[in-house]
Amino acid sequence: MALEPLDATADEGASPELDDMQRRLALGLLLTIPVFSLAMADLLPWFQGLHAALGSAFVPVQFLLATPVVLYCGWPFFVRAWQSIRLRSLNMFTLIAGGTGIAWLYSTVAAIAPGLFPAAFRVEGEIPIYFETAAVITVLVLVGQVFELKARRRTRAALQSLLGLAPPTARRIAPGGQEEDVPLDRVVQGDRLRVRPGGRVPVDGVVLEGSGPVDESMVTGESIPVLKGPGDAVIGGTLGGTGSFVMRAERVGDETLLARIVRLVAEAQRSRAPIQRLADRVASWFVPAVLFVALVTFLVWSIVGPAPRMTHALLAAIAVLIIACPCALGLATPMSIMVGTGRGAAAGVLIRDAESLERLEKFDTLVIDKTGTLTEGRPEVTSIILARGTRETDDELLRLAASLERMSEHPLAGAIVRRAISRGLDLVEPERFKAEPGRGVSGYIEGRHIALGTASFVSATAPDEDLAARAEILRQDGQTVLHAAIEGDPAGLIGVADPIKPSAYEAVRALRLGGVHIIMLTGDNVITARAVARQLKIDDIRAEVRPDEKAAQVRALRSGGAVVAMAGDGINDAPALAEADVGIAMGTGTDIAMEAAPITLVQGDLVGILRARRLSRAMMANIRQNLAFAFLYNVLCVPIAAGVLYPVFGLLLSPMLASAAMSFSSLTVIGNALRLRRLTL
Numbered sequence: 001m002a003l004e005p006l007d008a009t010a011d012e013g014a015s016p017e018l019d020d021m022q023r024r025l026a027l028g029l030l031l032t033i034p035v036f037s038l039a040m041a042d043l044l045p046w047f048q049g050l051h052a053a054l055g056s057a058f059v060p061v062q063f064l065l066a067t068p069v070v071l072y073c074g075w076p077f078f079v080r081a082w083q084s085i086r087l088r089s090l091n092m093f094t095l096i097a098g099g100t101g102i103a104w105l106y107s108t109v110a111a112i113a114p115g116l117f118p119a120a121f122r123v124e125g126e127i128p129i130y131f132e133t134a135a136v137i138t139v140l141v142l143v144g145q146v147f148e149l150k151a152r153r154r155t156r157a158a159l160q161s162l163l164g165l166a167p168p169t170a171r172r173i174a175p176g177g178q179e180e181d182v183p184l185d186r187v188v189q190g191d192r193l194r195v196r197p198g199g200r201v202p203v204d205g206v207v208l209e210g211s212g213p214v215d216e217s218m219v220t221g222e223s224i225p226v227l228k229g230p231g232d233a234v235i236g237g238t239l240g241g242t243g244s245f246v247m248r249a250e251r252v253g254d255e256t257l258l259a260r261i262v263r264l265v266a267e268a269q270r271s272r273a274p275i276q277r278l279a280d281r282v283a284s285w286f287v288p289a290v291l292f293v294a295l296v297t298f299l300v301w302s303i304v305g306p307a308p309r310m311t312h313a314l315l316a317a318i319a320v321l322i323i324a325c326p327c328a329l330g331l332a333t334p335m336s337i338m339v340g341t342g343r344g345a346a347a348g349v350l351i352r353d354a355e356s357l358e359r360l361e362k363f364d365t366l367v368i369d370k371t372g373t374l375t376e377g378r379p380e381v382t383s384i385i386l387a388r389g390t391r392e393t394d395d396e397l398l399r400l401a402a403s404l405e406r407m408s409e410h411p412l413a414g415a416i417v418r419r420a421i422s423r424g425l426d427l428v429e430p431e432r433f434k435a436e437p438g439r440g441v442s443g444y445i446e447g448r449h450i451a452l453g454t455a456s457f458v459s460a461t462a463p464d465e466d467l468a469a470r471a472e473i474l475r476q477d478g479q480t481v482l483h484a485a486i487e488g489d490p491a492g493l494i495g496v497a498d499p500i501k502p503s504a505y506e507a508v509r510a511l512r513l514g515g516v517h518i519i520m521l522t523g524d525n526v527i528t529a530r531a532v533a534r535q536l537k538i539d540d541i542r543a544e545v546r547p548d549e550k551a552a553q554v555r556a557l558r559s560g561g562a563v564v565a566m567a568g569d570g571i572n573d574a575p576a577l578a579e580a581d582v583g584i585a586m587g588t589g590t591d592i593a594m595e596a597a598p599i600t601l602v603q604g605d606l607v608g609i610l611r612a613r614r615l616s617r618a619m620m621a622n623i624r625q626n627l628a629f630a631f632l633y634n635v636l637c638v639p640i641a642a643g644v645l646y647p648v649f650g651l652l653l654s655p656m657l658a659s660a661a662m663s664f665s666s667l668t669v670i671g672n673a674l675r676l677r678r679l680t681l
Helices: 016-039 050-073 075-086 092-112 131-163 257-271 278-304 309-323 327-346 354-362 370-374 394-405 411-422 465-476 502-513 526-536 547-559 571-579 591-596 607-642 655-678
Strands: 169-173 179-183 192-195 204-215 226-228 244-251 349-351 365-368 380-386 431-436 440-445 448-453 480-486 489-497 517-521 540-542 564-568 582-586 599-601
Touching: 016 050, 016 131, 050 075, 050 092, 050 131, 075 092, 075 131, 092 131, 092 278, 192 204, 278 309, 278 607, 309 607, 327 349, 327 607, 327 655, 349 607, 354 582, 354 607, 365 370, 365 547, 370 526, 370 564, 380 394, 380 411, 380 465, 394 411, 394 440, 394 448, 394 480, 394 489, 411 480, 411 489, 465 480, 465 489, 465 526, 502 517, 502 526, 502 607, 517 526, 517 547, 526 540, 547 564, 547 571, 564 571, 571 582, 599 607, 607 655
Parallel strands: 365 517, 365 564, 517 540, 564 582, 582 599
Antiparallel strands: 169 179, 169 192, 192 244, 204 226, 204 244, 349 599, 380 489, 431 440, 440 448, 448 480, 480 489
């Protein structure tokens, strides 16, 4: 396989290996279709007469069409087969090259020098050839190789998307006060940089002047922006809000947190050892066993067989090699995966590669991110509590608050406005609107002074102890509490929280009953994490965890013997998703998470994990059935091809019948794989 660069770059670059395989596949398909049609000329009614029309050119035409497919399109398989022999690590390529090579070589000799073959080789006076067998196997394997190479390319795209979060330039302030945009690679530690409204923070640093909200969801997973002021740390790649501030660069280049996340994802993807596919495990002893059987068959027939001994010996040996051609073994896994992944896609479960299937079937520990995975990922109004003695109703308090908050761009304000609109309340324009970052907003609505924010901000009178106690209860439930006051008097509380997805309750319960240990791993604060975990009955909670710490904790779990599945939706989850035995991304989350994880749940619904697990078990069972049949087929048919029935029944399997038996085994495997289309998820 082509070498991969150790250092990820924003430039996707070319993929010579993929381009080469696609060219070989295109040519292979172009030539294999007519080869197969010619081979079937006497069996298919619409091709009848073609054999007679071509006459003596019938076999040479097949040779000319099939030879480029086998020797050019399939050349990489012969190279890898030779390497597997040289390195003493026999695998699927050993079987593929052996099967296609023997079929093509035998057919070529039969086409060029048919006189070398005795009458026992002939069917109705002609020697059967197997050019179509060699060509079709080559094309099928090329299809699988193209799919694998495209998956590897998508993995590189994930890293490029991460790198794309860093802005290409930074606004640097010179000692004299002049400002200029400079390339990011020219920023050095100690530079003073300006972050304008809506701009991305260029590097890790500390705020010196100004303030403004910063969306750090890529790091913490928390959907609510954090207000940053002088002395606060900011992280490169995070997104600024409405405010503007000046920062000092502290960590630049490869030292930024974003660069470390990229490095973690790349290292985790490279360090994950590919699992030994079931077919390869069978092939490790199957190939030498078949070669040994073919050799023994030739020797036995050449010594004790009936006359002409050498002819019968050659016939039996070739039959063994033909019937052991790895068509069924090669189709066993990709057919099940092709049908099963199609069924999974219809149910909202996207599977990127076969390796994740085996791991998904076996996982016993599920690590779940909170925001966007267990919760909706968007704050909503969850509580409205009126102060004692107030004359307002729930709807009136909500209307006044939403009328005021419609002037604000804060996510909490958006949640209040959305709830008011959903209730059909009529909002009005506030007068003399004021906002104090980190404290609250105020203004006049229909002549009355309305304030919304912290308790100290809204109340001009003595604090309401009853509301304070109820506010603390809401906080313990994971809600962000806004105090409301009308004309300086406490009016009530509005609780805003990121609600738990309705499906999360059933999914967590079913997984726990299935023997899965569930761990909540989140960058959010401990109080909010405990509130969500308490509702979902999750006992293992690990809060305020940063992205690099998430990956380290997943690594520690795996080192302890656990088979870990990680479910998340954010950029901050990408290193842990790549580090886990199997990563599961929410389709409602970021592209980065979906690229880092081999499993994606399109609807972002945790019930999808249950579907994915059922699909994994069904697909792996189907693959094992196919492999078992392919193996059993060879156990039974190879001895028959070797001639064990000849002494008793006088039966000797010809290469033509061996080829037919091989085709039947492939059809059986395909039929079994197609059963997955009816799988209930």
